[in-house]
Amino acid sequence: MQLGINLGYWGAGMDGDNLAVAQEADRLGYAVCWAAEAYGSDAATVLAWVAAKTERIDVGSAIFQIPARQPAMTAMTAATLDSLSGGRFRLGLGVSGPQVSEGWYGVKFDKPLARTREYVEIVRKAMTRERLSYDGEHWTLPLPGGPGKPIKLTVHPEREHIPLYIAAIGPKNLEQTGEIADGALLIFPSAEHLEDTALRHIRAGREKAGLTLEGFDVCPTLPLALGDDKDVDKLADTFRPYTALYVGGMGSRKQNFYNQLAQRMGYEAEAAEIQDKYLSGDKTGAAAAIPHDLIDKTTLLGSVPRIADRMKSYASVGVTTLTLAPAGFTLEERLASLRAGAEALELAGLA
Secondary structure (H helix, E strand, O other): OEEEEOOOOOOOOOOHHHHHHHHHHHHHOEEEEEOOOOOOOHHHHHHHHHHHOOOOOOOOOEEHHHOOOOHHHHHHHHHHHHHOOOEEEEEEEEEEOOHHHHHHHOOOOOOOOHHHHHHHHHHHHHOOOOOOOOOOOOEEOOOOOOOOOOOOOOOOOOOOOOOEEEEEEHHHHHHHHHHOOEEEEEEEOOOOOOOHHHHHHHHHHHHOOOOOOOOOOOEEEEEEEOHHHHHHHHHOOHHHHHHHHHHHHHHOOOOOOHHHHHHHHOHHHHHHHHHHHHHHHOOHHHOOOOOHHHHHHHHHEOOOHHHHHHHHHHHHOEEEEEEEEEOOOOOOHHHHHHHHHHHHHHHOOOO
């Protein structure tokens, strides 16, 4: 099992620290450094900067938002980043959510699975450097009856095949991801529930495509907080606002993918209470309503040996790249968490 690092969103006042974290991850032998985007910093610019300041570590988008870019532009960006980084780019895609898609980008959040499938097909076709034509429900290239003609990508990617990941949560999206992608970006993963909430759906998609999970990258992201095992409760409390935001407020009452995931993990009543309190404005109450067990199962908390044991449980169920979000209020604390991750992987015998 390999380790990754997720820098999250840029522009939160830790930009210089984030670069230092990426460089330390590079030195420690982490496999990939991911960057995110929502409606602030864009991931492509961040990844170009990180790639220029590192030597070996892959850089990946987690995610490029599908409503933000035409698929041909995503192919251009992926080819450019792969070329500039010397073949170190991984392309992660996702549909975002209805509030961002429609409120920020002005793109209807309809038929997300069909839209994703077409998007992936166009991106992959463009990166083969064939002349690009496509006749789908959501995209038609070139547009009929006009001056457009099939054009081919002029940039040569460093590699013939750039790994393509999809951020997936729901069962149908997970199945399609297994069918059409090289890897899955997962969030709030519990090792105890991962087979039921994700892997069986991914496996079904692989089988539909005549494939197995061999070579498919199962890539969940987990926050990591280093500390004494007797302080695990306190360490978990630091993630209450983060969990409350996603389970309670990321999306509408009817369409919150993270809330639905918590329900599938067995926290139906708790997920409803967290959402009710968060959407009514009681964010403190929403955070307090999160069961400690839910946080502990979806993070890495405590000493290096405790973290190593948890890493073993993820490896045993099929995780191939474990992406860490190292916690800390200072750069030194974040770097200590990063080093603890590498030490735990070695202690677990997974390096």
